[in-house]
Amino acid sequence: MNDFVTLHVQDNAYALYLDDERGSRIIPEPVGIFAEAIVQDFIVAQIEISAEESALPGLFWVYNRHSRDEIKKNHAAKLATAIQNQTRWFQRLVRRADTDWQMFHQHNVIADVQRLAARYLNLERDWVHATVDIGNDRCPACSSVLMRPVPVICPNCQCILDKERYEKLAFAK
Numbered sequence: 001m002n003d004f005v006t007l008h009v010q011d012n013a014y015a016l017y018l019d020d021e022r023g024s025r026i027i028p029e030p031v032g033i034f035a036e037a038i039v040q041d042f043i044v045a046q047i048e049i050s051a052e053e054s055a056l057p058g059l060f061w062v063y064n065r066h067s068r069d070e071i072k073k074n075h076a077a078k079l080a081t082a083i084q085n086q087t088r089w090f091q092r093l094v095r096r097a098d099t100d101w102q103m104f105h106q107h108n109v110i111a112d113v114q115r116l117a118a119r120y121l122n123l124e125r126d127w128v129h130a131t132v133d134i135g136n137d138r139c140p141a142c143s144s145v146l147m148r149p150v151p152v153i154c155p156n157c158q159c160i161l162d163k164e165r166y167e168k169l170a171f172a173k
């Protein structure tokens with residue numbers, strides 16, 4: 001992405017419980033370890049990452065606080081690598097979404113990050129704009145949230161939600 005954000009991380013600490021008598025002790029954690037953990041924890045939590053293919057979210061960390069211009073100037077190589085990694089990751093996300101869409105043709109099998117990836121790669125897919133309209137309507141029997149348009153019968157508990165439409169329909173016994 002040509003646009004990026006920065007997050008300034010400060011030194012951190014955590015409490016280490018010793019026992020009832022001594023209580024807890026505050027253990028400082030160097031900012032480098034903390035920043036690396038934030039980056040790695042986010043990356044490994046994503047779908048379709050591949051370290052072998054360098055297909056990963058475009059995250060990295062550097063010491064000290066930097067402006068966006070300073071990162072572009074002083075960490076250009078890291079930034080370029082992050083952009084390349086993210087592009088490869090986005091390509092994997094889109095391939096996965098294409099496969100899932102072909103199998104199921106349902107919007108709920110496509111993650112928002114996959115839609116973001118397709119838009120970033122300037123790809124037009126049927127699933128990019130397929131979204132569900134979930135409203136504030138709830139089933140009076142089970143309180144589950146209902147999609148729009150509101151169904152005739154609750155998909156969760158089978159409560160008849162629209163008696164007039166229900167009576168006009170013919171159902172198999």
